[in-house]
Amino acid sequence: xxxxxxxxxxxxxxxxxxxxxxxxxxxxxxxxxxxxxxxxxxxxxxxxxxxxxxxxxxxxxxxxxxxxxxxxxxxxxxxxxxxxxxxxxxxxxxxxxxxxxxxxxxxxxxxxxxxxxxxxxxxxxxxxxxxxxxxxxxxxxxxxxxxxxxxxxxxxxxxxxxxxxxxxxxxxxxxxxxxxxxxxxxxxxxxxxxxxxxxxxxxxxxxxxxxxxxxxxxxxxxxxxxxxxxxxxxxxxxxxxxxxxxxxxxxxxxxxxxxxxxxxxxxxxxx
Amino acid sequence: xxxxxxxxxxxxxxxxxxxxxxxxxxxxxxxxxxxxxxxxxxxxxxxxxxxxxxxxxxxxxxxxxxxxxxxxxxxxxxxxxxxxxxxxxxxxxxxxxxxxxxxxxxxxxxxxxxxxxxxxxxxxxxxxxxxxxxxxxxxxxxxxxxxxxxxxxxxxxxxxxxxxxxxxxxxxxxxxxxxxxxxxxxxxxxxxxxxxxxxxxxxxxxxxxxxxxxxxxxxxxxxxxxxxxxxxxxxxxxxxxxxxxxxxxxxxxxxxxxxxxxxxxxxxxxxxxxxxxxxxxxxxxxxxxxxxxxxxxxxxxxxxxxxxxxxxxxxxxxxxxxxxxxxxxxxxxxxxxxxxxxxxxxxxxxxxxxxxxxxxxxxxxxxxxxxxxxxxxxxxxxxxxxxxxxxxxxxxxxxxxxxx
Numbered sequence: 001x002x003x004x005x006x007x008x009x010x011x012x013x014x015x016x017x018x019x020x021x022x023x024x025x026x027x028x029x030x031x032x033x034x035x036x037x038x039x040x041x042x043x044x045x046x047x048x049x050x051x052x053x054x055x056x057x058x059x060x061x062x063x064x065x066x067x068x069x070x071x072x073x074x075x076x077x078x079x080x081x082x083x084x085x086x087x088x089x090x091x092x093x094x095x096x097x098x099x100x101x102x103x104x105x106x107x108x109x110x111x112x113x114x115x116x117x118x119x120x121x122x123x124x125x126x127x128x129x130x131x132x133x134x135x136x137x138x139x140x141x142x143x144x145x146x147x148x149x150x151x152x153x154x155x156x157x158x159x160x161x162x163x164x165x166x167x168x169x170x171x172x173x174x175x176x177x178x179x180x181x182x183x184x185x186x187x188x189x190x191x192x193x194x195x196x197x198x199x200x201x202x203x204x205x206x207x208x209x210x211x212x213x214x215x216x217x218x219x220x221x222x223x224x225x226x227x228x229x230x231x232x233x234x235x236x237x238x239x240x241x242x243x244x245x246x247x248x249x250x251x252x253x254x255x256x257x258x259x260x261x262x263x264x265x266x267x268x269x270x271x
Numbered sequence: 272x273x274x275x276x277x278x279x280x281x282x283x284x285x286x287x288x289x290x291x292x293x294x295x296x297x298x299x300x301x302x303x304x305x306x307x308x309x310x311x312x313x314x315x316x317x318x319x320x321x322x323x324x325x326x327x328x329x330x331x332x333x334x335x336x337x338x339x340x341x342x343x344x345x346x347x348x349x350x351x352x353x354x355x356x357x358x359x360x361x362x363x364x365x366x367x368x369x370x371x372x373x374x375x376x377x378x379x380x381x382x383x384x385x386x387x388x389x390x391x392x393x394x395x396x397x398x399x400x401x402x403x404x405x406x407x408x409x410x411x412x413x414x415x416x417x418x419x420x421x422x423x424x425x426x427x428x429x430x431x432x433x434x435x436x437x438x439x440x441x442x443x444x445x446x447x448x449x450x451x452x453x454x455x456x457x458x459x460x461x462x463x464x465x466x467x468x469x470x471x472x473x474x475x476x477x478x479x480x481x482x483x484x485x486x487x488x489x490x491x492x493x494x495x496x497x498x499x500x501x502x503x504x505x506x507x508x509x510x511x512x513x514x515x516x517x518x519x520x521x522x523x524x525x526x527x528x529x530x531x532x533x534x535x536x537x538x539x540x541x542x543x544x545x546x547x548x549x550x551x552x553x554x555x556x557x558x559x560x561x562x563x564x565x566x567x568x569x570x571x572x573x574x575x576x577x578x579x580x581x582x583x584x585x586x587x588x589x590x591x592x593x594x595x596x597x598x599x600x601x602x603x604x605x606x607x608x609x610x611x612x613x614x615x616x617x618x619x620x621x622x623x624x625x626x627x628x629x630x631x632x633x634x635x636x637x638x639x640x641x642x643x644x645x646x647x648x649x650x651x652x653x654x655x656x657x658x659x660x661x662x663x664x665x666x667x668x669x670x671x672x673x674x675x
Contacts, residue, residue, distance in 0.1 A: 068444070135409070135555035170570065182568045190416030190561030198412035 001037045001045075005060075006053070008080050013063030015080060016054040021045025025086060026269075027112075028052040029077075031095025031119075032133065032192045033145070033252070034059065040258040047266065048090070053080060055097070057191025059184070064191050070202040073195065074103045087111055090269045094118040094254050095225075096192055099204065102234075106210040115215040116265045117234060118254050119223055122208075124201035128227045134193065144224025147250040160185075208237040215241040216268050218261055220249030272614060272654040272672075273663065275331035275365055276324035276640065277522060277623040280317040280351070282341040283630040284309050285548050290586075295553035297340045297405040304341070313344060316633040318351065322358045323637055324626070327644035330670060331363030331396070333623050335468070335489075336370055337403075338410035342549035349383045356391035363667035364391050365623075367468050367487070368398020372418050373411045376446045377425035378453060381432040385457045393458040393666030399426060399484070400468045401475065405552065408559045416561025419474060421445050433462040464662045466520065466621075471500040472567045476507045479518070485662040487520035487621065491550065493596030494613040497521060501617040517620030517660040523613060524598040524625045527606055527642040534600050537635060539589035542598055545629025547586045603646035610651055620655050621662070649673045 001020030008015055018037055026048035028041065035054045044050050056076065057064030067073050077100060081087070091112040093101025098120025105115045124130065131144055139158045146154035161178045168182075169175040195202060215238045219231040228245055235243040244264050249256040285296070285304065293300060321332045334351045337343030345351055352366045364387060369380045388395040401407070401422050408415040424443045431439065431451070438452040457463055466485040469475035479486035486508075488500050504519060526542070528534040592598050599609045614622055626643050627636035652672035663669065 132555075134559050135553075137555055179569055183565055186560055186563065186565060186568055188560075193414050193416055193560050197414040198408070 018052040023048045029093040029097030040254045090114045092116045106207040118218040121200040122204035147222040211238040220253035222250040225251040273330040274648045276329040277333040280344045298409045325359040325362040333365040335367040338406045361668035365396040370402035371425040372421040381429040388457040395463040397463040415559040489522045495596035519619045520621035521619045522623045526600045541629040541631040
């Protein structure tokens with residue numbers, strides 16, 4: 001896997017792009033918890049060159065201040081894809097990145113040969129409200145994100161520095177580590193908030209019918225952030241879509257059941 | 272030195288088991304606990320207490336804005352200030368304030384404050400809070416990471432609406448107006464003084480220093496913990512060559528009695544009600560992403576609301592709250608001495624006192640107001656007489672310093 005920084009609009013954005021594997025390119029858009037080269041991406045890269053940009057505001061990707069709303073974000077991504085010379089390729093998006101993927105597929109349906117959305121945000125149903133990931137406790141967040149609350153990933157969330165409730169001494173090493181964590185969290189979550197606060201609905205339901213290419217919706221059966229009933233709602237609006245619900249998985253379904261999820265995506269791409 | 276009476280207009284009748292049965296007094300307290308009969312009494316007693324504070328000799332009366340909050344029943348402090356503009360004759364009417372980032376268009380605030388200034392005859396202080404996370408992000412659905420940017424734009428628009436001599440256009444990111452031309456305009460020329468209630472963020476200190484607004488640290492954590500925040504403000508201010516104490520204000524809970532036993536009998540339960548029930552706030556509402564700026568996090572500073580979230584962990588007793596400085600309680604002489612220390616230690620020219628807080632009933636509130644206004648306030652007014660108060664409304668009273 002290689003990581004490089006790509007300039008968009010003459011440096012207005014500097015975007016980290018992770019790239020790995022071999023074969024035709026595939027675009028992956030990460031979710032609210034950020035981007036790392038996980039076992040899921042490793043597996044996906046067996047048959048594809050996976051290209052995974054880090055959304056401005058997450059990690060070292062800059063330029064989030066130029067993005068005011070979903071409209072700005074979509075045009076930023078179109079510029080990035082132009083910069084990378086990407087066209088006619090499969091698109092995979094998870095969580096917040098699933099929402100972005102749906103928007104991109106709707107505005108330029110011909111650019112993407114297939115679309116896979118895993119636990120995407122973007123719709124709102126009053127009868128099935130999406131969890132308030134900005135206000136729930138870290139323990140509740142861990143349980144909503146992972147079906148197995150005892151998994152190391154879930155425990156890491158539940159036991160992350162609780163320092164948002166404590167004063168931090170910047171002059172100590174421990175204080176600096178906590179501040180680093182808090183700054184990263186503030187940057188990434190306030191970026192997510194641009195597209196999700198206070199209700200994660202930016203009108204996607206009016207555009208989703210334009211996603212006409214072969215597509216699938218993937219959902220963890222235990223998703224505690226976005227209730228799995230949303231899977232059918234996405235599926236119903238995207239004309240050639242199938243819905244896949246994965247047992248023993250929650251919002252982080254792609255990391256929890258990477259083998260199953262990659263198999264489903266491969267089947268979509270190979271048709 | 273100016274001393275003003277602050278009122279939160281709290282709902283005094285939460286059930287005894289509120290804390291055990293509910294997660295928060297703010298944002299989502301159960302609708303079923305609200306009783307309009309109680310609210311009717313609360314509003315009218317609050318107005319009576321504010322009027323009484325003015326009559327008993329305070330320099331100003333303060334009201335503030337909260338949303339979906341049982342300890343602060345004034346989503347529109349302007350309605351209360353409007354009554355007081357008529358009911359009082361000479362004191363400053365201090366609206367602390369209107370959360371200018373929440374109004375669309377924010378010109379509404381420019382208009383209502385101008386009305387209040389005209390009704391009161393030029394006695395208005397215009398408060399511009401950024402607003403707590405509970406009020407803004409959760410109560411009003413405002414994206415916390417965009418709040419400060421919206422605030423800055425709203426402030427620019429309101430000041431221009433007050434100060435410019437001609438109709439103008441405003442092309443902002445959040446507000447676009449083809450014709451800005453408010454009727455009425457403020458009576459004070461060019462505008463009322465601006466006080467910014469802050470909670471310890473670096474950006475608010477910088478704004479107040481750069482723009483010359485008064486910085487008021489409004490917390491319930493008292494003068495001992497307030498010292499850190501006020502020292503932070505003064506460090507920034509001193510670096511800019513500012514040392515006038517009237518540039519800064521502070522809030523303090525006060526209760527007066529003649530003996531230790533009387534204090535315990537009259538105020539202990541009401542104080543504990545305030546801190547243990549009314550500040551029982553769900554921590555998840557306290558620190559939404561982007562509410563604290565990156566610079567504030569890097570400095571290791573909490574927002575006021577973050578400390579609210581933390582305060583919810585243990586119940587505190589009256590004695591502990593006195594010891595920690597959350598409440599200043601004693602005889603008039605003891606309270607005068609303590610407040611003189613607070614004023615000088617924090618270097619503040621405006622001290623806002625809460626005489627009614629928690630479940631303090633009307634008659635006891637009036638007693639506390641009268642005794643503080645008559646037996647404490649006059650003995651503190653002489654402080655800082657060598658400085659000029661540039662943050663006082665042009666037509667509000669300036670009372671003589673006297674000693675009783």
